[in-house]
Amino acid sequence: MPSANQVYDYIIVGAGPAGSVLANRLSADSKNNVLLLEAGGEDNYPWIHIPVGYLYCIGNPRTDWCFKTEAQAGLQGRSLSYPRGKVLGGSSSINGMIYMRGQASDYDRWAEQGNPGWAWKDVLPLFKRSEKHHGGDSDLHGAGGEWRVEQQRYSWSILDAFREAAAQSGIPTVADFNTGDNQGCGYFQVNQRAGVRWNASKAFLRPVLKHPNLTVLTHVRVDKVVLENLRATQVRARWKGAETMFTARREIILCAGAVSSPGILQRSGIGPRPLLESMGITVVHELPGVGGNLQDHLQLRLIFKLTNARTLNQVANSLWGKVGMGLRYAYDRSGPLAMAPSQLGAFVKSDPGQPSANLQYHVQPLSLERFGEPLHTFPAFTASVCNLRPKSRGRIDIRSANPDDAPLIDPNYLSHPDDLKVAADAIRLTRKIIANPALQAFCPEEYLPGIELQTEQQLHEAAARIGTTIFHPVGTCRMGQDTEAVVDAELRVHGVAGLRVADASIMPTIVSGNTCSPTLMIGEKAAQMILAVRIHTKETDHIRETVIPVA
Template sequence: MASADHSYDYVIVGAGPAGCLLANRLSADPGCRVLLLEAGGRDNYPWIHIPVGYLYCIGNPRTDWCFKTQAQPGLQGRSLGYPRGKVLGGCSSINGMIYMRGQAQDYDRWAEAGNPGWAWEDVLPLFKASEKHFAGASDVHGADGEWRVEQQRYSWAILDAFREAAAQSGIASVSDFNGGDNQGCGYFQVNQRSGVRWNASKAFLRPVQARANLTVLTDVLVDNLILENGRATAVNARWQGNWQRFTARREIILCAGAIGSPGILQRSGIGPRPLLERLGIAVQHELPGVGGNLQDHLQLRLIYQVSNVRTLNQVANSLWGKVGMGLRYLYDRSGPLAMAPSQLGAFVRSGPEQASANLQYHVQPLSLERFGEPLHRFPAFTASVCNLRPASRGRVDIGSADPAAAPTIDPNYLSDPQDLKVAAQAIRLTRQIVQAPALAPFQPREYLPGTALQTEEQLYEAAGKIGTTIFHPVGTCRMGSGPLDVVDAQLRVHGVSGLRIADASIMPQIVSGNTCSPTLMIAEKAAHLILNNAASPRGTVTAAVVTP
């Protein structure tokens, strides 16, 4: 419930990883009232917490916005499901639980592009501040934070063999991907606690839920922001069947993600003038870059049938296998139910022209046609490989002024010729690894895309056939000082006071790895920036029923 006097200092929109962390940090001052608004419900759905339950959360309206992309010419006209978390914890409640920071050079490039304070040496302490690493504190890891990082609790012979095959192909085995250079092959570290998903709600909200100065409201559909004299002063939202206005004198912080945050801006009249005028939305502040610069990691899912080895396909398609998985998980929270979707990873260069690893593998002891469909009935593994630094750029825009309407999402996959070249290189490299001696006892046979596809043009076709999102959209409210940038290096929206954005949408370029923990780092940075802004006068927030 809202506090009795309806007064708050900060309004945070979106209770994904960034929003949960910011609510924790800003409410640490008992004299500061904080309101956190979430469009989804509580994170009490059982499948959120069982790691393999991501299969039942993605595409489920209980936990997912269930977005779809526009038909993609680069993917043979296919439209993809585009999962985004709609629940406390956001995407950390439905994602693959992989703890990954990216590469040091990712952040150095942000700083070199005109964003001081975002170089690797600046952000490493922020990663460590929220981290609780299983191996304890070190030069690169923290042990006193809330974001649990653990080793995985189950292994498969087929993955051990792939790792050995990678080593035979020149990809060294490593034990930690998070020291700044993630090149090599190894097992992912995961955000779990003893075999149970560890999401941002558990990490940052539950420990502070008794704070009298923190209010968390769920099932709140945010429409737009109210601007007065160039300042964002209120959030207009539907809650408990009524339109409510939450008015802030300090700051409003958007943490609604790469899809949600630009949509809120656009419905508020902040964005590209042609779009707003076409939709009949009054232009409050023209910012052409809002919704542009959409980047995502496109994964190419190569599937190999195998023999003489067990994979999850056999286990999950057997009644006794399912019973065994359930009993094992009940006994010690291990076994296949404790699996992250991808257990083994590798980072490698697609060619000698690359200065650092530009490909990431997610290797899985299973196969299926697409997420949400049953596992194949034959034993197989999937070697999913994505281009970490795609050159293609897309955009996301609202389709109408209705906050309940689905956005128009156009990732524009494989539109840049360089991305096609890297895709072809990735397929060839995967085939090279699979042909290494370590995998020979299991007789791998390429099921997708199929060995008949060999020429450069055929491999481009293969990429369009098997390519799909790996759920890492970023960049749609880009940080920088150029004409298409949306926030400055302090995460303040250009030309609008009292408004910041702290989520994956601010990334100028996508990081070289999974995006959840970098988003937490962005929120940690935002908390420092906000709390150090001592000159800002303390304000209040009131809630009043209004009409849309």
């Protein structure tokens, strides 16, 4: 248990995917004294670990921060739920468990934007280092890491039919979405271990909790980072009902995520001057880009009623179906309870002029009005499709100087006309896939948004009515070298010593796929860079310790 005068080499704020990796890697050297602070609690809620429990964790205040967006003009004034994990493992404890890296061109683009060391050739070894892939070690996958990647243990005939219908539309069937080019249709690989969710806490934290040089504290609400002469030296937080100061000898690393990391910076006096002054916060270091550049994947959830089909809707709404699911899962960790919410995926171009696949499908053998509500009573499936490279940009800012106040989240969805065009094209493409012979035995009938909507304007309005987040916020502490950038290519906050950000907020542009494993890779790379500095400065440790305040 930490004492008031204890000093740590490294303080990590946030125990999500990136923070968990960092705690593991930095504490591997017994000479590093590491403190990990998590605002949420333990990941011991049973539904976290049963894969289909995703449906009971989203919107549950025990496991989700239950944030809300501002009313979105582009979504007909709707405010969306904005789930974020509230336990060890962060959002890897409540997400859809899909293992996805994105496209090689995503990372090459980061490097081209002035971020050396982030090209695909640079990050692929980091993905492999963390990975424990079911197929073993290869040029593209690793087998010696902690991040388990397995094939799914259950399938549905309706999903097989969708995959065949996609092939009839010219979308090839693929076995692996993680080769650098994810175009095609196939089953997602998942972060599970024999039918149980494998979150970042299980993978990276639990194996090192006995390290005497690692301290993990939960229910610690971080307020701000304290700077002395533009060097980060302490973290001010509320822990066990009292204000507590934690001191770092070397570095403080923010891994609180795209929603919370910018808020910590802003409360620390690091951010846009007009915002900070309006909140009565002293501007310690002006960085106008903090909180900006918010990007997210907006999904359009097209729902189709079916005939002659078995879906989770019927199973979950039947007493005997529920009993059967429970018995099968208890027997061998398979059946519907073992399924990721989205089992089948597809990556396609919305139009032939796109340089690579810019749409992602999450196809689900279920339907519901919105997450957190019951499944429909009729048989149906959902073809959720999102624009992988949206041009709309939003912001996440503090609402006040009080860390207990929820942030102001304004994704600004569908504000760019190109995003509206892609949305309309996505709906038309989905209908084209559904119309293929492979699905006709199930007599698919469009429930949402409604087949009567056909014109461009009607499809724009449909996207605004049914669009919702697929939980991939990134970019609010963008990496780069220009005046709007927050961190440099080594994730150091511009103009501040001893402070880094390592989470999805540093992405200059959103990756073309699910964001959990890319965020984990960011933590892996941050650890690599931090440890390289530690080795380089080892001979001058005694000098550093006399310069950096420790109390």
